[in-house]
Amino acid sequence: MPVADNLIDPDLIPSCGGPPHHLFDAWRENDPVHWNPPVDSYRNPQPGASLTQGFWVLTKHQDVTEVSRNQELFSSWEGSPVIWDLEPEQLAHQRANIMGMKPKDHLAVKKLVLPPFSAAELAAFRPEIDEVAKSIVDSVAGRGECEFVFDVASKLPVYTFCKLLGVPQDMYETVFTLGNKAADTENPDRADEDNSAPLALLEIGKEVAKEKLAKPDNSMMSRLAHGEVDGAKLPEDSLGMFFLTLSIAGHETTRNTAVHFLRLMGEHPDQFELLMSDLDRYLPNAVEEVLRYSPPVIKFRRTATEDTEINGQAVAKGDKIYLSYPAANRDPAVFDDPHRFDITRENANKHLAFGTGPHVCLGARLARYQLRALLTEIYTRIPDIHPDGEMEMLRSIWFNAVIRMPVAFTPEAAA
Numbered sequence: 001m002p003v004a005d006n007l008i009d010p011d012l013i014p015s016c017g018g019p020p021h022h023l024f025d026a027w028r029e030n031d032p033v034h035w036n037p038p039v040d041s042y043r044n045p046q047p048g049a050s051l052t053q054g055f056w057v058l059t060k061h062q063d064v065t066e067v068s069r070n071q072e073l074f075s076s077w078e079g080s081p082v083i084w085d086l087e088p089e090q091l092a093h094q095r096a097n098i099m100g101m102k103p104k105d106h107l108a109v110k111k112l113v114l115p116p117f118s119a120a121e122l123a124a125f126r127p128e129i130d131e132v133a134k135s136i137v138d139s140v141a142g143r144g145e146c147e148f149v150f151d152v153a154s155k156l157p158v159y160t161f162c163k164l165l166g167v168p169q170d171m172y173e174t175v176f177t178l179g180n181k182a183a184d185t186e187n188p189d190r191a192d193e194d195n196s197a198p199l200a201l202l203e204i205g206k207e208v209a210k211e212k213l214a215k216p217d218n219s220m221m222s223r224l225a226h227g228e229v230d231g232a233k234l235p236e237d238s239l240g241m242f243f244l245t246l247s248i249a250g251h252e253t254t255r256n257t258a259v260h261f262l263r264l265m266g267e268h269p270d271q272f273e274l275l276m277s278d279l280d281r282y283l284p285n286a287v288e289e290v291l292r293y294s295p296p297v298i299k300f301r302r303t304a305t306e307d308t309e310i311n312g313q314a315v316a317k318g319d320k321i322y323l324s325y326p327a328a329n330r331d332p333a334v335f336d337d338p339h340r341f342d343i344t345r346e347n348a349n350k351h352l353a354f355g356t357g358p359h360v361c362l363g364a365r366l367a368r369y370q371l372r373a374l375l376t377e378i379y380t381r382i383p384d385i386h387p388d389g390e391m392e393m394l395r396s397i398w399f400n401a402v403i404r405m406p407v408a409f410t411p412e413a414a415a
């Protein structure tokens, strides 16, 4: 049973069928900087991680924006961007990660990895993304039904980030399996009971970096391994952590957006009809509205570096702050009638699904392109695709994620 109103209960999101908007709405209205107490019964998801300290939950779009943009006062480095209290070794790992670096190092690393995410390099990558999207749909189009999450939605993001990072092709499948296990931290029946998946990904990352050091190429891992920060090469741990981060950040997120897209179209037949009336016209904004309405990332954390206040609420130095992206995305101060799903919403792209500020998602442009490529292929070839059967959600405090969604459609040859 979920603890009715505590955000660290991993049963809360699955039991609500998604983010708990009834709580977010009430807090935004009456208690916009809400104190979430710790829970005695919390089961540590990872060795070295506990949750004995409560945290402030931000539910307003403006508060999430302002705190995300102010690294000096609300740090990603101090306690890392994860909500847990971490033992020193775990904290050091998180600080080796681009998302948890000191601002100066973060800037330098970001410069190294930015080029492959640029519009110019993405343009060169597009034909390959289109080709993979086509082959994924080829693999299911004649069947009339499939399990959408793993048969379809997972494949393109994994292929894309492996390619981007320069992973040898014979390892894609392994990275795919490990990435799935690593994201599944709170499931009591999880496949990764001993937490070996993140460590294995870390090691693969280090291995790939070593290969790139010996044999440079144009991949992101090669640029990172050969690049310098403050006149020194990045330590092995940072290279491994970057790989680990991307194997989760670049996979779970994009795949879940594709899954939510199909789910929401199934739940809103009027919007589906509109979409199909002119796919090219409506698809880009429909992707933004899906990201607004059902963002795949639930939260990241910041830590106050001084006694301060947020929206009139005193916050002490060292306090944890929980940035709720789903709550910010339904803030009526920014989005009219925020609980209405509307693919023509003019300001849908004001959502915070990709975060904002110095740590804003580097993969946003790539994710948007992948989603458009895959969804265009799907809706052009098997246009009556729809959820058909029971959907299962991931037990998680991190991701608004579906792990099983059967779908049905008229097989392509019969259409």
Ligand code: HEM
Pocket (backbone or CB within 6 Å): 068, 076, 081, 098, 099, 100, 110, 161, 246, 249, 250, 251, 253, 254, 257, 295, 296, 297, 300, 301, 352, 353, 354, 355, 356, 358, 359, 360, 361, 362, 363, 364, 366, 367
């Ligand atoms: C729909 C898909 C995606 C969503 C919703 C998403 C969401 C996010 C969010 C909310 C952050 C902010 C973290 C913070 O402020 O602490 C972030 C950061 C990041 N994302 Fe994404 N992401 C997506 C896809 C991707 C992809 C495809 C990649 C790469 C292949 C990627 C790579 C990154 C990286 C490297 C960062 C860290 C940026 C930094 O710390 O400077 N993401 N993402």
